Amino acid sequence: MNFEFTSEQSQLRRTIREFALAEIAPHVLEWDETQTFPAEVVRKLGELGCLGAIFPEEYGGAGLTYIDYALIIEELARVDPSVALIVAAHNSLCTNHIYLAGSDEQKRRYLPRLTSGEWLGCWSLTEPDAGSDAGGTRTRATPDGDGWLLEGSKTFCTNAHNAQVCVAMAVTDRLAAHHGISAFIVDAGTPGFRAGKKENKLGMRASDTGEVIFSGCRVPAGQLLGKAGEGLVDSLRILDGGRISIAALSIGCAQGAYDAALKYSKQRKQFGRFISEFQAIQHKLVDMATEIDAARLLTLRAAAMKDQGRRVTRESAMAKLFASEMAVRACNEAVQIHGGYGFIKDYPVEKFYRDVKLCTIGEGTSEIQRLVIARQLLQNQ
Known part of the structure; x- marks a missing residue:
């Protein structure tokens, strides 16, 4: 059992700390007061590899470990938790869902752009009436020709207004309960899909939290993420x-x-x-x-x-x-x-x-x- 960080991990920690102090610290108060999403800093974090931290190099990721990833998030949060939350939601939720459950085609299509920071991701599970009880999801997806029609809304979605890709859960079989909820990849700009209300929050105010709304949102069959009912x-x-x-x-x-x-x-x-x-x-x-x-x-x-x-x-x-x-x-x-x-x-x-x-x-x-x-x-x- 070794409690020491490797030299590479220590260097990673120093690099992120120096970046946070130079690029984030001078703006923390302003971003918080104005609820400004730090788009330029997010772009630079993408260049550093932080938006693809835990993903293999074959998909454009940094190929780091979860220990490395924890160090990155800690050092960012030490200066501004809002920035750390943006990075965590992008990596751990949206991008990781595609990596773990996606088809080869989905991975090739989405992961390089997400891991590089060219695109930012959001992940939508929570609803106004389905928080801790995620099984109470009401957003539904019904078969529509060779695709799916999504109807409903999600709330408390991190990166909602700044994401190019959304992974969202929707009911595909009401009778199957927890095994009747499926995941879908929805691109920003898809007709019938939009970000709704941006929340005015107590804290983490530079992090964008808001609704995502599906109204007559049709996605191709290939946008189903993982097996139907296993979302x-x-x-x-x-x-x-x-x-x-x-x-x-x-x-x-x-x-x-x-x-x-x-x-x-x-x-x-x-x-x-x-x-x-x-x-x-x-x-x-x-x-x-x-x-x-x-x-x-x-x-x-x-x-x-x-x-x-x-x-x-x-x-x-x-x-x-x-x-x-x-x-x-x-x-x-x-x-x-x-x-x-x-x-x-x-x-x-x-x-x-x-x-x-x-x-x-x-x-x-x-x-x-x-x-x-x-x-x-x-x-x-």
Whole structure:
């Protein structure tokens, strides 16, 4: 068991950190205030290989491991969680669904453009009345000649207004329940397909979250992704990997908040002493640092197992659950250490505090993670 990063992984981490500090950090406050999607930075991340991180070189990907990918997401989130979320949704959800379930023709057609960053992807599972209960999907796809007709809408779709490709789930057989939901690839510009309302969010405001709407949207038969009726089953496999990225994103949020709190504690004086000298502050910093390390180890375990081709349903859910809830605690303590200044937008902890809450909700709430873990524990008894 080796707890050291390779020299290549350490260099990757430095490269992403330097990029984030140079290209992202100067704009974080502006993007957040104006809800500006950082298109130019996303393009540059594509050039760096970050939008094809976990995919083979034969499809234009960077051929990196899930450990490498976790490092990328963490370092981006350490500066701006919004950017990390854009990259995570593109890699883990849309592109990975096509990679894992797509036909050879679909992979050849879509993956090179997605992995290079020429195209951005979005993934649509959630609906207004089908959140944690994805089996309650109402968007439907009915046979229409040699294709399918999609009707319905999706919500909380990351990259909705900026994606060139959408992978969406729709009911193809209502009587088959969870095995009656299929996945489809829908290109932007397809008649009857459009992005709807853009959400005005608490945090992650530079990340584009919105509706996608299907109204008389006809797609060819070849746009069915995977087997008919297996879209939801494949989605659960996709989420196993996606939760690793959300765990890494959570760690990045917590690390960024911790870094800011540690720095502030060494500069802020009260009662004639730096507040870092007070035991109450030291204990907060100790708890934050310890829990960040624990979450990172859980996440790297899941990533390492994923790289070995092993099933990670339990491990990725544990990592996501612990890391996201830890990050909320860490960001809360970072604000507390800053006192009144933690409530001011001039200090980064205010934004981390708003951003981090999504980590306990996206790609399965904490309650769903506990349900997933419980099932895995009980099945193995």
